[in-house]
Amino acid sequence: MSGLLNGQNVIVMGIANERSIGWGIAKSLHAQGARLIFTYRKERSYEKLAKLLAESGIDPLLTVQCDVSDDASIEAAFGRIGAEAGVVHGVVHSLAFADKDELGGEYVDTSREGYLLAQESSAFSLVAVAKAAKPLMTAGGSIVTQTYLGAERVMRNYNVMGVAKAALEASVRYLAEDLGKYGIRVNAVSAGPIRTLAAKGVSGFNDIMNTVEEKAPLRRNVDQSEVGDATMFLISGLSRGITGEVLHVDAGFHIIA
Ligand code: NDP
Numbered sequence: 001m002s003g004l005l006n007g008q009n010v011i012v013m014g015i016a017n018e019r020s021i022g023w024g025i026a027k028s029l030h031a032q033g034a035r036l037i038f039t040y041r042k043e044r045s046y047e048k049l050a051k052l053l054a055e056s057g058i059d060p061l062l063t064v065q066c067d068v069s070d071d072a073s074i075e076a077a078f079g080r081i082g083a084e085a086g087v088v089h090g091v092v093h094s095l096a097f098a099d100k101d102e103l104g105g106e107y108v109d110t111s112r113e114g115y116l117l118a119q120e121s122s123a124f125s126l127v128a129v130a131k132a133a134k135p136l137m138t139a140g141g142s143i144v145t146q147t148y149l150g151a152e153r154v155m156r157n158y159n160v161m162g163v164a165k166a167a168l169e170a171s172v173r174y175l176a177e178d179l180g181k182y183g184i185r186v187n188a189v190s191a192g193p194i195r196t197l198a199a200k201g202v203s204g205f206n207d208i209m210n211t212v213e214e215k216a217p218l219r220r221n222v223d224q225s226e227v228g229d230a231t232m233f234l235i236s237g238l239s240r241g242i243t244g245e246v247l248h249v250d251a252g253f254h255i256i257a
Contacts, residue, residue, distance in 0.1 A: 003033030004236040009061060009085045010034040013068070013129065014095030014146075016045045018052055019196045021146055022094035024224025028232040030058050034090070037081055039066035041095075061085055068095065068125035078132035088136040090235040093129055093145040096198060097121035098161045104203035107159040118160045123167035130175050130186065140183025144234045145172060146227070147188045147246060149254055157203040169246055176244030185243035187234045192222045192250030217252030 010029050015022040015038065026036060038053075038060055040046045046063070053060060062084050066077035081088065098121070102114040126145050133143065149155060150162030151169050169188055176186040193199060193208045202208075212221050230249045233239050248254045 003031065004238065005029060005032040005034035005090075005232070008034050008089040008141075008235075009037060009087060010090035010092065010235060011037045011039065011081065011088060011133070012092045012094065013039040013066065014093070015040065015049050015052070016042075016197050017048045019194075019224070020094070021191060021194060021196060021224055021227050022092065023052060024226075024228035025092050025094060025231045026058070026228075027056070028225065028228030029090075029092075029235065030056075032232055032236065034235075035061045035085075037061050037085055037088070038063045039077055041065065041067050068128060069097075069121055071128070074128055074132050078136065082136050085136075087139055088133055089139060089141040091129060091133045091137075091141075091143045092231060092235065093126050093143065095121070095125065096146075096161065096164070098164065098201070100201040102160040103201050104157045104159075107163075110160045114160055115163070118164040119167060122161065122164040123171055126168055126171050127175065130179065134179065134182065134184065137182070137184050142185045142187070142235045142239070143175070143179075144186075144231050145188045146231075147172075147190045149190060149192075149248075149250065151190070152254070155208070161202075172246065173244045180243055185234075185239070187239070187242060187244070188246045189227055189231050189234065190246050190248045190250060190254070191227045192216070192253055194222065194224060194227070212251060212253050215253065215256050216250065217255065220251055222249055222251050 067073040098118040147165045150158035151165035
């Protein structure tokens, strides 16, 4: 099979089930010939992933557990990836976490623990992953994370996660500067709302989707395959001149006042 990513080893982090944005990304990367390495946190996610891979005929190079809130887990996961895959060309960071109780009501009521948990899982995790991946990305490459408009604007109920995404997007810029000299690019995709397990935690999610359908220039929501293809573009050499960027894949919703 010939593709844009033939012979490239790409890590995909954050698939919980068939609705996960990470799964849409994995399918787009696979279609371009990438050799895929998967990380998961919960055993339940591993079971779902293994089933999805078997059903889709995708043969992973490696599947390894990685809890991004735990330095030892990151070290063990990337140690195994280095030992078994050698060079890594791409990393997809498609994960975030916040306590459901913090994703509703007023941001002013955010707890210290809730704030730190969201920041650590959703923003610092990209920094930790970039640090662990850097020594394996000896041929240069591309790191792509997933963000949301709530980083730039106040979106009702997104609260603590919006602030974590703002830190994530700023981290994309600082990491892009640090890693650019090694030929490693760092970018984010800012997807419109997509019904996933993580999205279930945000109060009023249906209203957000309805607003996009009504107001976005394309008058519809986006899906995992569209985010998957845009992420694949940022992983591939087609985007070789792009780093530190946040690419909106949201049917144009972000341009509307
Ligand atoms: P999913 O629930 O499908 O995926 C979230 C993933 O995050 C899960 O695989 C989960 O693993 C993983 N995760 C959470 N905490 C940790 C951790 N400490 N260590 C390792 N993995 C962890 O939701 P999405 O696909 O929606 O989310 C993917 C990304 O896309 C997130 O960054 C999200 O904020 C972003 N995004 C989502 C949008 C949407 O509307 N859905 C819109 C814009 C951005 P496990 O279940 O095994 O714990």
